[in-house]
Amino acid sequence: MSKENSYSVIGKPRRRVDGADKVTGQTCFADDIMLPRMLHCKLLRSHVPHALIRSIDTRKAERHPGVKLVLTGRDFPNEYGILPVSQDEQPLCREKVRFVGDPVAAVIARDEFVAEEALELIRVEYEPLDTISDPVEALKQEPARLHDYSEEGNIHKRLSYEFGDVEESLANSAHVFEDIFFFEGNTHLPLEQHAAVGVPEAEGRVTLWSSTQCPHYVHRAVAKALDLPMAHVRVIATPNGGGFGGKTDPFNHEIVVARAALMLGRPIKICLNREEVFYCHRGRHPVLMKFRTGVDVNGALTAMHLQTLLDGGAYGSYGVASAFYTAVLQPVTYHLPRYAFDACRVFTNKPPCGPKRGHGTVQPRFGQEVQLDKIADRLKIDPAELRLNMVEKPGALTANYLKIGSIGLAECINRVTERSGWKDKYRKLPSGRGVGLACSSYLTGAGNSIYWNAMPHSGVQLKLDRSGRVTVFCGATEIGQGSDDVLVATVAEILGIDPLDIRCVTGDTDLTPVDLGSYSSRVTLMMGNAAIQAAERARDLIAQAAAQKFGADAEVIEFAGGRVFNTGRPEQEMPFQEAVVCAEEIYGSLGTTGSYTPAPPPGKYKGGGVGPSPAYSYTAAVVEVEIDTASGWITVPRVYIAHDLGRTMNPVLARGQVEGSVYMGLGEALMEESAFRRLPARLSGALVHREPSMLEYKSPTSTDMPEVITDLIEYPDDNGPFGAKEAGQGPLLPVIPALANAVYDAVGVRIDEVPITAEKILQALDSKARGGSGRVGPAKFPELEWPEPYRVPPPWEGGDGNAVNKPQRKRAAKMHDMDRFRKVTAS
Amino acid sequence: MNKVTTLKRSQQQNAHIGCQVNREPVQVSVAPGKTLLEMLREDLQLTGTKHGCELGECGACAVLVDGEPILSCLYLALEAEGCSIDTVEGMALDGRLHPLQEAFADLGGAQCGYCTPAILLTCKALLDKQPDPDRDQIREALSGNLCRCTGYQQIFESVEEAILRLDHSEQGTDLKSVPGSGG
Amino acid sequence: MMRLPRFHYYRPRDIREAALVLAGEENAMVIAGGTDLLPNMKRRQQTPRTLVALRHLDELKRVTNGSGLVIGAGVTLTDLVQDRGIKSAYRGLWQAAAQVATPHLRNMGTLGGNICLDTRCNYYDQNHEWRKAIDFCMKKDGAICWVSTGSKTCLATSSTDTAPALVSLGAEVELETAHGQRTIPLHELYRDDGIHYLTRSNEEILTRIILPDGAGTRSVYWKLRRRGSFDFPVLSVAAAIRFGAGGAVDEARIVLGAVASQPVLCDSASEFLNDRSLTDEVIEEAAALCARAAKPVKNTDFSPHWRKRAVARLAAYALQELRGDDMRATREKIARQAL
Ligand SMILES: Cc1cc2nc3c(=O)[nH]c(=O)nc-3n(C[C@H](O)[C@H](O)[C@H](O)COP(=O)(O)OP(=O)(O)OC[C@H]3O[C@@H](n4cnc5c(N)ncnc54)[C@H](O)[C@@H]3O)c2cc1C
Ligand code: SF4
Numbered sequence A: 001m002s003k004e005n006s007y008s009v010i011g012k013p014r015r016r017v018d019g020a021d022k023v024t025g026q027t028c029f030a031d032d033i034m035l036p037r038m039l040h041c042k043l044l045r046s047h048v049p050h051a052l053i054r055s056i057d058t059r060k061a062e063r064h065p066g067v068k069l070v071l072t073g074r075d076f077p078n079e080y081g082i083l084p085v086s087q088d089e090q091p092l093c094r095e096k097v098r099f100v101g102d103p104v105a106a107v108i109a110r111d112e113f114v115a116e117e118a119l120e121l122i123r124v125e126y127e128p129l130d131t132i133s134d135p136v137e138a139l140k141q142e143p144a145r146l147h148d149y150s151e152e153g154n155i156h157k158r159l160s161y162e163f164g165d166v167e168e169s170l171a172n173s174a175h176v177f178e179d180i181f182f183f184e185g186n187t188h189l190p191l192e193q194h195a196a197v198g199v200p201e202a203e204g205r206v207t208l209w210s211s212t213q214c215p216h217y218v219h220r221a222v223a224k225a226l227d228l229p230m231a232h233v234r235v236i237a238t239p240n241g242g243g244f245g246g247k248t249d250p251f252n253h254e255i256v257v258a259r260a261a262l263m264l265g266r267p268i269k270i271c272l273n274r275e276e277v278f279y280c281h282r283g284r285h286p287v288l289m290k291f292r293t294g295v296d297v298n299g300a301l302t303a304m305h306l307q308t309l310l311d312g313g314a315y316g317s318y319g320v321a322s323a324f325y326t327a328v329l330q331p332v333t334y335h336l337p338r339y340a341f342d343a344c345r346v347f348t349n350k351p352p353c354g355p356k357r358g359h360g361t362v363q364p365r366f367g368q369e370v371q372l373d374k375i376a377d378r379l380k381i382d383p384a385e386l387r388l389n390m391v392e393k394p395g396a397l398t399a400n401y402l403k404i405g406s407i408g409l410a411e412c413i414n415r416v417t418e419r420s421g422w423k424d425k426y427r428k429l430p431s432g433r434g435v436g437l438a439c440s441s442y443l444t445g446a447g448n449s450i451y452w453n454a455m456p457h458s459g460v461q462l463k464l465d466r467s468g469r470v471t472v473f474c475g476a477t478e479i480g481q482g483s484d485d486v487l488v489a490t491v492a493e494i495l496g497i498d499p500l501d502i503r504c505v506t507g508d509t510d511l512t513p514v515d516l517g518s519y520s521s522r523v524t525l526m527m528g529n530a531a532i533q534a535a536e537r538a539r540d541l542i543a544q545a546a547a548q549k550f551g552a553d554a555e556v557i558e559f560a561g562g563r564v565f566n567t568g569r570p571e572q573e574m575p576f577q578e579a580v581v582c583a584e585e586i587y588g589s590l591g592t593t594g595s596y597t598p599a600p601p602p603g604k605y606k607g608g609g610v611g612p613s614p615a616y617s618y619t620a621a622v623v624e625v626e627i628d629t630a631s632g633w634i635t636v637p638r639v640y641i642a643h644d645l646g647r648t649m650n651p652v653l654a655r656g657q658v659e660g661s662v663y664m665g666l667g668e669a670l671m672e673e674s675a676f677r678r679l680p681a682r683l684s685g686a687l688v689h690r691e692p693s694m695l696e697y698k699s700p701t702s703t704d705m706p707e708v709i710t711d712l713i714e715y716p717d718d719n720g721p722f723g724a725k726e727a728g729q730g731p732l733l734p735v736i737p738a739l740a741n742a743v744y745d746a747v748g749v750r751i752d753e754v755p756i757t758a759e760k761i762l763q764a765l766d767s768k769a770r771g772g773s774g775r776v777g778p779a780k781f782p783e784l785e786w787p788e789p790y791r792v793p794p795p796w797e798g799g800d801g802n803a804v805n806k807p808q809r810k811r812a813a814k815m816h817d818m819d820r821f822r823k824v825t826a827s
Numbered sequence B: 001m002n003k004v005t006t007l008k009r010s011q012q013q014n015a016h017i018g019c020q021v022n023r024e025p026v027q028v029s030v031a032p033g034k035t036l037l038e039m040l041r042e043d044l045q046l047t048g049t050k051h052g053c054e055l056g057e058c059g060a061c062a063v064l065v066d067g068e069p070i071l072s073c074l075y076l077a078l079e080a081e082g083c084s085i086d087t088v089e090g091m092a093l094d095g096r097l098h099p100l101q102e103a104f105a106d107l108g109g110a111q112c113g114y115c116t117p118a119i120l121l122t123c124k125a126l127l128d129k130q131p132d133p134d135r136d137q138i139r140e141a142l143s144g145n146l147c148r149c150t151g152y153q154q155i156f157e158s159v160e161e162a163i164l165r166l167d168h169s170e171q172g173t174d175l176k177s178v179p180g181s182g183g
Numbered sequence C: 001m002m003r004l005p006r007f008h009y010y011r012p013r014d015i016r017e018a019a020l021v022l023a024g025e026e027n028a029m030v031i032a033g034g035t036d037l038l039p040n041m042k043r044r045q046q047t048p049r050t051l052v053a054l055r056h057l058d059e060l061k062r063v064t065n066g067s068g069l070v071i072g073a074g075v076t077l078t079d080l081v082q083d084r085g086i087k088s089a090y091r092g093l094w095q096a097a098a099q100v101a102t103p104h105l106r107n108m109g110t111l112g113g114n115i116c117l118d119t120r121c122n123y124y125d126q127n128h129e130w131r132k133a134i135d136f137c138m139k140k141d142g143a144i145c146w147v148s149t150g151s152k153t154c155l156a157t158s159s160t161d162t163a164p165a166l167v168s169l170g171a172e173v174e175l176e177t178a179h180g181q182r183t184i185p186l187h188e189l190y191r192d193d194g195i196h197y198l199t200r201s202n203e204e205i206l207t208r209i210i211l212p213d214g215a216g217t218r219s220v221y222w223k224l225r226r227r228g229s230f231d232f233p234v235l236s237v238a239a240a241i242r243f244g245a246g247g248a249v250d251e252a253r254i255v256l257g258a259v260a261s262q263p264v265l266c267d268s269a270s271e272f273l274n275d276r277s278l279t280d281e282v283i284e285e286a287a288a289l290c291a292r293a294a295k296p297v298k299n300t301d302f303s304p305h306w307r308k309r310a311v312a313r314l315a316a317y318a319l320q321e322l323r324g325d326d327m328r329a330t331r332e333k334i335a336r337q338a339l
């Protein structure tokens, strides 16, 4: 259990440092930036799903009164993309469009209205290509290929790994369960629509303000796409009006306004409308999955073979990482002696998928936890017992070489089962009412950066002076999760001062040390550790100075309550500010830095870089449902959730993260869906997002949200600042399978597909009434040719983290040679 | 047509609008066809009012017109003539936050803060009419404001806390009573 | 930011002036709350050259008692919901109004606008760019119906919540032009045609809604939608019954919403109920008749198949509530609010 909390700031409920700004309308989001002489930009987006661009005629638009500039793909020299292995995006499409919404031209004008009028005047001639709407079509032998660099046809990437002889274990298992699940795609839907402002600076430099979660990655992309030295580009992340992973990629509109600002010498703003936000997407991949799982007579796992098929949409985005994440975290929750996985991501003519809260792990977690429920049901074991019996041990190294620290999962399970009255409810409620349980784990920060380098993942700088004010600089980005608050609280704790005496400057690539960004739940841990280091260094300097003044040893100097004192002689004390003056007198201007680099992962095999994390969080949830059997109508009255976050930094914010995750999980479980539509083929080649609007993309309202009973469980992790792990993503994961399991408990049908809607429940009830399976879900997983797996023996089978074979990999076609292309178009 | 003496606004000329914004008289010249949302943000630089869809589908743009919460994205600026408009910028009085603002800042009612201005105003209108609403009434009053961050629970708690503070006209917060502060 | 197209704007001093402008200007439309018209204009589904504003006309905002009740077309849905008389005497109407859109939209939206609400379809209620991507349909700028490519008419769905309730209550509406006025039963205002869904001429202004005396009649409204707020109905059942002595049905009127381009009167079910007591069997039978009358098409949320199945269930709930059953728990689950 958690140690007694002896901190003065950490763990105390406190108004977040940016709270007052948020409630007064003072927080300046990207679209709130209004600058003198500012112009406005709108993008012309493709209305065809897949086509070659024959020609673009912008002459009429250029002549339209109020228009200052029209840009097309020719104005941009280079490709970009978030991962080094998939630099496949262009700021404006040059030769090809790949989905409805892909941008082909930009108009910069006096105001948005004029820019919009001018868009209508641009003529684009397209030569349509065949379209790919789903993985089955993508896997067909000769489809129109979206990208030349894909592994084969429209297969973007295939992965294959084996940690021990899974087939042997399955053959020797008491039971083997085989299940297929489907998880429909969905999107982040941040309330704030993406916006960016490009501002020209002297000598050909440019500043870009943007609602981005990752200013550092945007910095790299803008410099690359525009052929600018990174030193000439400054990216400032504005506070995000919600991100959830939807603002972690560099985006075409950001690069376009940076370019336009440089060309026109005036500030340029773009704010996307809601439909365009749906086209930015990078949301949850639709994933088809097949689990073959062996268990012993007690239901404990013996081996698992997981196969996943991801519908990636039109571009790479984080896709290769997403594919890994659909598999790598399975062994982190329960002890799994042997494990194998295959993952395949394909390209389709739809907006690109990417990282959404729980990146890639949400879909297989749904499958695994529902399958465990089926196993428990068949073996007549209580699902809570089944799980408690095989919770992974703290400090364990998993079959795939992930190093786990603290694990509070057993307590999480116990807490939610107690709170919910599980023992009196499971299989005991009247028909139509049910409870379901599920668990999960999640990363606290990816162990590796998205591009290979040996530099820190987070840097923090501290400036102190005679005013007593401390300013802390960090590249991290406030997206609502409270990263500014964690930063300030950490420094305040160590220096023993009031958080309100600290100013933080974040997310500015000119002013702040690099932090990789607000994704993969990395900020609290990585930035927190860097902040601790910077603050401890400052504290040491001040302690030295104070010690001199007191004529004491630096070791006896303590910091608390805004004062610095000698623990041995309490009468020797002074205000923090005076102590800083002493330090400034001795050392001159004061500044310290801190940084954090995760330890290298134990898995040394190729691909072993995705999955390692300094710490893993754990969650358990019980969901209650009520179902009207005549219509399938489903209601969720209550959700019980317990989350092991290591250490609570600020309970108000932590609970907000957990409840927000429950909310988003319920939305995905019940109603959210990024569905696409084709029209009758003989009449139309259209392939469109079915409902790119706030009204038809169903996000639960205040009336749809159940009561949530939250428990924060603290199992401090040695790697976390003060022991803290993440809280912003993990709690989403168990909600979805727990709901599916509750449906089974209530009415005895299995919905092996997300979202779980009234229609599907009714269909399953019908099937059951007719003596059928009482199941709705995918029937089969397509036959796929997998590459030879990397064989890595698990640690307990003599493995050392290396693969014992050298599988041949087909070399991916070389990425489009951009410079060559530029020369061709320019000539 | 010559019998009609009706006020007509042509689509070309700017319209001059006189109204009260945050209790102060305002004269503003706006392009015809602008919504109240556009007028507030673009012509009066009151960017505290947000937008998430501009089609009436999210609630982020809510402001009070004559005390009633309405969606400024579906309200013609022209029709604000003579009206009294309240935006989030006007909620604090004499540099002191409204108890709703205090409670939202303290209790997690604002996460990213993007839905917050509209929610605060909606709650203010509710409390102005009904000082002591129960959870269901708060839930119903806020059912036109989407929030993607909080799951609403801390928003409800913030409103309930504000009601208590309004009752006791208390300043300062006893954060020890914050739910979820246990571990 | 989604921007409105350009338009002329009139603020008439009274209904007569409004009617004159409407008749005199080419391609003019009235705007009341604007909660339907303005989104449609932003999406370029409707592009009137001239708007004639009604918001400030006090004569449209009155609720007056006569032998029944006369409600001005400009009364907002919030005002209607807050009217105690309506809540007690015309409960079905009250329940319908209380479930329209969201509280904010009800503060703006009017009863007249709700009655004249444009029909809806998820191939049509989309931005201009999206409609261009599928190629426009016949309701606006195109020639084909994407819901049913063989259809000669548009099948867009009548999505007004108050209309089914008003029709079940036997409401009449008064329409005024510069030259005169006429009063018709509300159901005659509608046509089963997604484009020409109203029999109202462009020059007519809906001024008043007239309800017969509500004494002795009980009414209810059940609405189905994905979320407890925001969403238009994917199906609704309005029912009004006058019970005779002994508790048998004297007169019943059941109307379905969101299953055609107009509110659908379930005559067979209504007639079946006459002189019968609302036993469980009678309710099931009547509910099944209702389901038969519904022909939802695939242009709203949820599948038509499921919506059709749900008709019987919702109709049964409506009749059970009219019988006096305590339906609050069921309501709470379906409507996600107490009504
Ligand atoms: C997100 C969202 C959700 C919604 N959900 C629902 C819902 O659940 N149920 C529902 O029923 N509606 C819903 N609506 C639609 C709308 O808000 C309501 O129908 C509202 O009552 C319309 O009234 P209004 O005064 O705003 O109409 P307006 O937009 O002003 O007018 C609507 C139409 O009626 C015409 N009109 C208005 N008044 C008159 C008159 N007196 N005489 C002749 N013609 C007239 C207009 O010319 C226009 O064609 C929703 C709207 C939005 C944006
Ligand atoms: S029903 Fe057909 S014609 Fe009517 S709006 Fe829909 S697609 Fe268009």
Ligand code: FES
Residues within 6 Å of the ligand: B050, B051, B052, B053, B054, B055, B056, B057, B058, B059, B060, B061, B062, B071, B072, B073, B074
């Ligand atoms: S901006 Fe979404 S409702 Fe107005």
Ligand code: FES
Residues within 6 Å of the ligand: A191, A241, A242, A480, B109, B110, B111, B112, B113, B114, B115, B116, B146, B147, B148, B149, B150
């Ligand atoms: S706090 Fe982010 S949308 Fe509500």
